[in-house]
Amino acid sequence: MLFVSASPDLDHHDTGPYHPERPERVIAALSGIEEAGLTDAVVRLSPRQATKEELERVHTRHYLQMVEDFCAGGGGSLDSDTVASHGSWGTALLAAGGALAAVDELTSSREGVAFVAHRPPGHHATADQAMGFCLLNNVAIAAAALLARGERVLVLDWDVHHGNGTEAIFWNEPGLFYVSTHQSPLYPGTGDARATGGENAPALTMNIPLPPGATGDVFLYAFDEVVAPAVDEFGPSWVLISSGFDAHASDPLANLELSAGDFADLAARAKSFAPAPGRVVVVLEGGYDLRAISHSAGAVVAALLGENYRPEPATSGGPGKSVVEHAGQVHRAARQAS
Numbered sequence: 001m002l003f004v005s006a007s008p009d010l011d012h013h014d015t016g017p018y019h020p021e022r023p024e025r026v027i028a029a030l031s032g033i034e035e036a037g038l039t040d041a042v043v044r045l046s047p048r049q050a051t052k053e054e055l056e057r058v059h060t061r062h063y064l065q066m067v068e069d070f071c072a073g074g075g076g077s078l079d080s081d082t083v084a085s086h087g088s089w090g091t092a093l094l095a096a097g098g099a100l101a102a103v104d105e106l107t108s109s110r111e112g113v114a115f116v117a118h119r120p121p122g123h124h125a126t127a128d129q130a131m132g133f134c135l136l137n138n139v140a141i142a143a144a145a146l147l148a149r150g151e152r153v154l155v156l157d158w159d160v161h162h163g164n165g166t167e168a169i170f171w172n173e174p175g176l177f178y179v180s181t182h183q184s185p186l187y188p189g190t191g192d193a194r195a196t197g198g199e200n201a202p203a204l205t206m207n208i209p210l211p212p213g214a215t216g217d218v219f220l221y222a223f224d225e226v227v228a229p230a231v232d233e234f235g236p237s238w239v240l241i242s243s244g245f246d247a248h249a250s251d252p253l254a255n256l257e258l259s260a261g262d263f264a265d266l267a268a269r270a271k272s273f274a275p276a277p278g279r280v281v282v283v284l285e286g287g288y289d290l291r292a293i294s295h296s297a298g299a300v301v302a303a304l305l306g307e308n309y310r311p312e313p314a315t316s317g318g319p320g321k322s323v324v325e326h327a328g329q330v331h332r333a334a335r336q337a338s
Contacts (some may be wrong), residue, residue: 001112005098012087036298050096051065056209057144099142123163154236159244161192172198202338212255226328247289260295261314267286267303
């Protein structure tokens with residue numbers, strides 16, 4: 001069973017005619033599910049907006065009011081990359097609410113997986129700052145709701161950009177393990193392997209900064225040799241995936257070389273980290289080539305459902321294994337020191 005939260009008909013987040021973060025991204029992700037032959041497995045979740053109480057677990061009250069007022073006043077540029085329009089606030093509330101609805105539905109059903117296909121993305125948004133196309137940190141809001149219930153949460157972030165917002169929000173949170181694979185150097189310039197967590201959460205951040213040209217075999221090596229042992233030690237009760245598809249070879253904003261087949265492999269590994277059915281939520285982040293989004297989204301949800309859908313073969317031969325080994329050494333040292 002695939003629970004899907006998406007409301008493209010209610011998307012009023014207008015980024016302008018030339019912005020790469022555009023409404024067609026969500027349409028492409030949803031079409032990927034159809035192309036994968038998974039339509040019969042889909043259960044659509046009713047759209048709902050996140051409440052202020054849910055948002056304030058992650059974002060400051062002052063920041064939330066600022067963004068709401070900014071949008072009500074017609075919007076504009078929040079920074080050189082991030083824009084908002086009059087309808088952006090309501091659309092962002094639906095994106096955050098979609099992640100929360102997915103968690104609620106899986107909690108109730110105790111089976112299946114959930115795919116949250118909303119915009120704007122979220123993992124760059126900090127507690128008090130919009131950036132990197134992001135207004136509200138959707139995956140963090142869902143994670144905070146789970147933490148409030150006493151769950152232990154693994155956030156896997158395979159977007160090509162480091163999720164600086166998610167890392168900062170949970171830097172000192174002992175109930176959450178944040179793992180990011182990302183291209184380096186690249187925006188936003190954070191995500192060094194030596195960043196391993198705060199005083200109350202030592203070794204609960206793992207950054208694996210990969211060089212341009214890294215391929216799927218390097219990612220799998222990282223997941224199998226470095227991420228899996230740390231996840232086993234942490235013992236998550238839920239897995240949330242910040243699923244950007246901009247690590248795909250076709251993406252215009254980055255230089256990694258993944259394919260839809262690689263994303264399927266990563267999804268299968270992510271599923272193995274969950275302790276029981278009904279504990280995996282995929283949240284759409286970046287990805288700016290529409291065909292790559294479609295292929296990759298279909299491959300990811302198919303893998304999570306145990307179906308074999310690979311519109312593109314897996315890739316191999318790129319650089320980065322030595323970087324993975326270094327990141328693993330740094331993280332193991334941090335664990336031992338704690």
